[in-house]
Amino acid sequence: MDDEGNQLGVLGTPEALRVALERGLDLVEVSPQADPPVCRIMDFGKYKYQMAKRSSEARKKQVRVELKEIKMRPKTDDHDFDFKIKHARRFLEEGNKVKMTIMFRGRENAHPEQGLIQLDRAIEALKDLGQVESRPSKMGRFMTMVVGPIKK
Numbered sequence: 001m002d003d004e005g006n007q008l009g010v011l012g013t014p015e016a017l018r019v020a021l022e023r024g025l026d027l028v029e030v031s032p033q034a035d036p037p038v039c040r041i042m043d044f045g046k047y048k049y050q051m052a053k054r055s056s057e058a059r060k061k062q063v064r065v066e067l068k069e070i071k072m073r074p075k076t077d078d079h080d081f082d083f084k085i086k087h088a089r090r091f092l093e094e095g096n097k098v099k100m101t102i103m104f105r106g107r108e109n110a111h112p113e114q115g116l117i118q119l120d121r122a123i124e125a126l127k128d129l130g131q132v133e134s135r136p137s138k139m140g141r142f143m144t145m146v147v148g149p150i151k152k
Contacts, residue, residue, distance in 0.1 A: 008041075010036060016039055016041070019041060020041045023041060026042060026044040027039050027040075028040050028041075028042055028044055028047065063095065065095060065096060065148075066096045066097070067096070067097045067098075068088075068091040068097070068099070069099045069100075069101060070084050070099070071101045071103060072084060072101070072118055073102065073104075073105070073108070074102060074111065074114035074117075074118060075108075075114070076118065081118070081121065081122075085122060085125045085126065088122070088147070089125075089129055092126065092130045092147065092148075093129060093149075096149070097133065097148045098126075098130065098146070099144060099145070099146050100146075100147065101143070102115035102119065102142065103142055104141045104142070104143070105141070112138055115136070115143040116143070119136045119143065119145050122145075122147075123145075123147070126147055129150060130147040130149055130150060131150055132147055133146045133148040134146040
């Protein structure tokens with residue numbers, strides 16, 4: 001491109017390098033796959049700086065959703081259950097996902113329905129703030145479920 005931003009057209013590599021050097025700028029290959037390859041005469045340092053600035057700005061605006069975990073047992077008491085649900089509500093209000101884990105020990109493994117009852121109670125308590133993203137599933141000694149915040 002010339003000083004007004006107009007395209008110079010198809011140039012040989014040595015001629016394009018000469019034009020870039022005359023202006024005190026760099027010859028930067030923009031699209032190597034094109035035929036002929038597309039190059040641009042620009043200040044490469046300034047270009048790299050602008051790209052870094054743009055990507056950091058995009059990272060700032062990006063929303064980071066964390067996965068917070070709440071662990072319970074099948075026989076967790078009502079007061080403890082309410083306390084854990086209060087934490088889950090706070091996590092969902094902050095925009096984080098909540099992984100609810102029921103841990104089974106010994107003979108509790110024979111009664112997975114107790115864990116399902118706990119998780120169903122949790123779903124009921126959180127239905128105004130969150131929605132179930134993955135249904136309860138049992139793996140070994142743990143039954144897990146993920147609840148995500150409702151999109152506004």
